[in-house]
Amino acid sequence: MIIAVTGTPGVGKTTVSKLLSERLGYEYVSVKDFALERGIGERVGDELEIDVDELADAMAGEFKGRDVVIDGHLSHFVPADVVVVLRAHPRLIAERLEKRGYPRKKLAENVEAELVDVILVEALEENENVLEVDTTGKTPEQVVEEIIGLIEKGITRRVGVVDWSGVYDDVLPYLDLGG
Ligand SMILES: Nc1ncnc2c1ncn2[C@@H]1O[C@H](COP(=O)(O)OP(=O)(O)OP(=O)(O)O)[C@@H](O)[C@H]1O
Structure with missing residues (x-):
């Protein structure tokens, strides 16, 4: 089985993908590598x-017929x-990318992308089987358990678990609103 793990930079793709591949005994591959x-x-x-x-x-x-977890924001x-589309409160994305020293403009672009579901929409255009998972307030282990639970139950589509429209004010300082 090929499992693609995607999401906004900083959402936790690498952390979750590595753990998920270990738990399932699957190969791990990063799109970038x-x-x-x-x-x-x-x-x-x-x-x-x-x-x-x-x-x-x-x-x-390369991976047809193999068991692999593919990590990267283009994996969808x-x-x-x-x-699997990982989601996180946009403020968490902002804080993580700020810690990584992202330039302000790039940080703003990514916070905005999370806020308006850019990767989720792209993933849904590419694949019917999309599992959206909110990582906010969860440990990577809990996120992996949730993913495995869904897959074991045979659930291959679950979307609409987050709505960041109500948290816009929380991330206003991070957005690049021009002017
Ligand atoms: N529930 C969670 N799931 C995943 N990561 C989490 C979670 N909670 C906190 N984190 C932390 O968030 C950070 C996510 O970094 P990671 O490199 O995995 O993200 P990424 O989405 O792969 O980023 P990039 O696209 O830039 O490579 C890590 O420091 C990780 O420990």
Whole structure:
């Protein structure tokens, strides 16, 4: 089974993916490492710009029929049996990215993306089997238990578990509103 774990930067994809792969006895692969190894994508400044079609083809070819957890904010473009979209209160995203020293503009872009469900919407456009999981106030272990529980029950689609529209005021200071 191919499980893709996606979400806004800082939401906890790597932490959860590694733990999930250990718990299930699956391989773990990071989209970024895979792309770098295969020469997919171009370095633009300090960013790696990845052609998602090329990535999806290469990953599908490599992992078809294998048990793997694919970690990365582009993993939902890879044909997967299930896409897990991790969510977190946008303030948590802001605090984590601030700690990582993200430039203000990049931080604002990511907080806004979490606020308005950008990755969830993209994932739903790519795959019917989307499990949305709110990580807010949970440990990585609890998040992994929740994912395994859903998969074991045969649930492959669960969306609409968060609505950040009510927390807009909490993250206003982090947003880049122009002007
Ligand atoms: N419930 C949780 N699930 C996952 N991570 C959590 C949770 N609670 C706190 N964290 C912390 O949040 C941070 C998430 O970092 P991580 O690198 O896993 O995110 P990421 O989504 O993979 O980021 P990026 O896309 O930039 O690589 C870690 O420091 C982790 O310990």
